[in-house]
Amino acid sequence: MKRGSLVRVSRADAMLFDLPRSNGEANKVSREDLPVHDWYRFVLSFPPHLVRKYLSQFGAGPESTILDPFCGTGTAIVECQKTGIRSVGIEALPMPALASRVKTTWTVDPQVLLSHAAKVAGHAFDILGKQGVPDDPALPVALGSQSLRTLPEETFRLLLKDSISPLPLHKTLVLLDCIRGDAGNPVRELEMLALAKALVASISNLKFGPEVGLGRIKENVSVIQPWMMNVQSMAADLEALSRQSYPQSAVQNKDSRFLTSLLPPSSIDGVFTSPPYPNEKDYTRTTRLETVVLGLAHSMADLQLSKRTLVRSNTRSVYKNDTDDELVKHNTTIQKLAKDIEERRVLLQKNSGFERLYHRVTKLYFGGMAQHLASLREALRPGASLGYVVGDQASYLRVMIRTGSILAEIAESLGYKVEALDLFRTRLATATGEQLREEVLVLRWPGRRKDKK
Numbered sequence: 001m002k003r004g005s006l007v008r009v010s011r012a013d014a015m016l017f018d019l020p021r022s023n024g025e026a027n028k029v030s031r032e033d034l035p036v037h038d039w040y041r042f043v044l045s046f047p048p049h050l051v052r053k054y055l056s057q058f059g060a061g062p063e064s065t066i067l068d069p070f071c072g073t074g075t076a077i078v079e080c081q082k083t084g085i086r087s088v089g090i091e092a093l094p095m096p097a098l099a100s101r102v103k104t105t106w107t108v109d110p111q112v113l114l115s116h117a118a119k120v121a122g123h124a125f126d127i128l129g130k131q132g133v134p135d136d137p138a139l140p141v142a143l144g145s146q147s148l149r150t151l152p153e154e155t156f157r158l159l160l161k162d163s164i165s166p167l168p169l170h171k172t173l174v175l176l177d178c179i180r181g182d183a184g185n186p187v188r189e190l191e192m193l194a195l196a197k198a199l200v201a202s203i204s205n206l207k208f209g210p211e212v213g214l215g216r217i218k219e220n221v222s223v224i225q226p227w228m229m230n231v232q233s234m235a236a237d238l239e240a241l242s243r244q245s246y247p248q249s250a251v252q253n254k255d256s257r258f259l260t261s262l263l264p265p266s267s268i269d270g271v272f273t274s275p276p277y278p279n280e281k282d283y284t285r286t287t288r289l290e291t292v293v294l295g296l297a298h299s300m301a302d303l304q305l306s307k308r309t310l311v312r313s314n315t316r317s318v319y320k321n322d323t324d325d326e327l328v329k330h331n332t333t334i335q336k337l338a339k340d341i342e343e344r345r346v347l348l349q350k351n352s353g354f355e356r357l358y359h360r361v362t363k364l365y366f367g368g369m370a371q372h373l374a375s376l377r378e379a380l381r382p383g384a385s386l387g388y389v390v391g392d393q394a395s396y397l398r399v400m401i402r403t404g405s406i407l408a409e410i411a412e413s414l415g416y417k418v419e420a421l422d423l424f425r426t427r428l429a430t431a432t433g434e435q436l437r438e439e440v441l442v443l444r445w446p447g448r449r450k451d452k453k
Contacts, residue, residue, distance in 0.1 A: 074100030097253035194230035263379035274389035276313035312364035324367030382447030
């Protein structure tokens with residue numbers, strides 16, 4: 001990676017870079033980091049200061065290009081853009097990919113955004129008023145003989161039960177129609193992302209702790225007001241960002257196991273990312289509500305199509321014809337781990353369909369990561385540094401999976417140099433009460449030897 005103008009590091013960052021720290025500090029997003037990052041983010045996203053630490057350590061500068069191949073809601077690529085570094089993000093799921101794309105689009109005129117959103121809000125207020133459905137939940141609803149709007153039956157079945165109440169869903173669909181109604185809307189995706197955040201944060205009945213679940217059932221809430229507040233926050237951030245120029249990031253909604261056709265050869269100077277962990281977390285559930293309501297998935301077939309582009313990290317994304325496990329069939333560590341999981345399942349007489357897949361999904365996960373690391377090599381420049389935020393897991397019948405150590409072994413077998421396995425923070429495993437390590441696996445790509453393919 002080229003050295004020179006390094007990432008801007010504040011005094012506060014310099015203090016934060018002494019890891020490990022307390023769990024609360026380690027994953028905390030500071031007030032100064034909220035602009036853009038807070039437009040929409042996962043509950044368990046890694047914090048921006050962690051990205052800055054490793055960009056600085058890697059010597060990333062204005063002439064570097066950084067890749068986040070599992071970019072989620074864009075923390076790494078937003079931070080790259082803020083610090084003047086070119087970046088590329090790849091994300092398999094449509095909602096996070098939309099979020100990453102919008103969060104790195106800073107050329108929008110904030111006044112255009114505010115003006116258009118005010119027009120949309122006025123139109124939505126008018127429609128709801130004529131229907132007898134005020135946006136203010138303190139006012140009475142007088143719907144009369146009209147029916148509340150909802151989603152088509154096949155689409156509605158995709159939602160987690162009771163994740164949104166009928167009246168808030170009706171208001172949301174009216175607002176969404178107004179956003180989409182202007183065929184030439186130059187700020188549509190920003191307005192949609194503002195609605196996605198409002199859906200999760202205030203309109204729905206969801207709670208995150210960290211898994212998605214049901215909170216208090218809200219029969220009636222405001223929809224237009226929280227959406228407009230999100231738009232205003234976006235506009236304020238865009239106004240501040242307009243005072244200087246930034247490099248543009250590129251985001252692709254693709255499968256990160258197959259990067260050869262997505263990235264030019266020797267185009268990437270560094271990688272910072274957090275892939276999925278091998279556990280029972282279905283990442284499509286985390287963003288299910290906004291994915292479905294915003295029209296990014298209409299059927300179970302749409303969801304399954306997205307799942308097929310993911311590294312197989314949970315049993316709900318395993319398919320009969322999956323073959324990633326073939327890539328690690330000679331890895332004795334992974335084979336023993338899978339055997340231990342299956343033997344424990346038999347011992348405990350756990351016979352559900354999902355439990356019978358635990359040993360297989362473990363092999364598929366590490367095979368998928370091997371496929372990713374193998375396909376990435378052609379895109380890396382010799383000397384490229386890579387950081388993977390990964391965590392230990394004990395989801396499969398309390399058999400410990402040391403994710404970072406196993407990925408280091410796989411990477412080394414593919415020609416990478418293992419530089420470090422840094423402790424980021426620890427987490428308490430609810431199943432076992434053990435402390436699980438969350439680590440940053442640091443790799444270096446030395447370049448392909450001429451006598452090897």
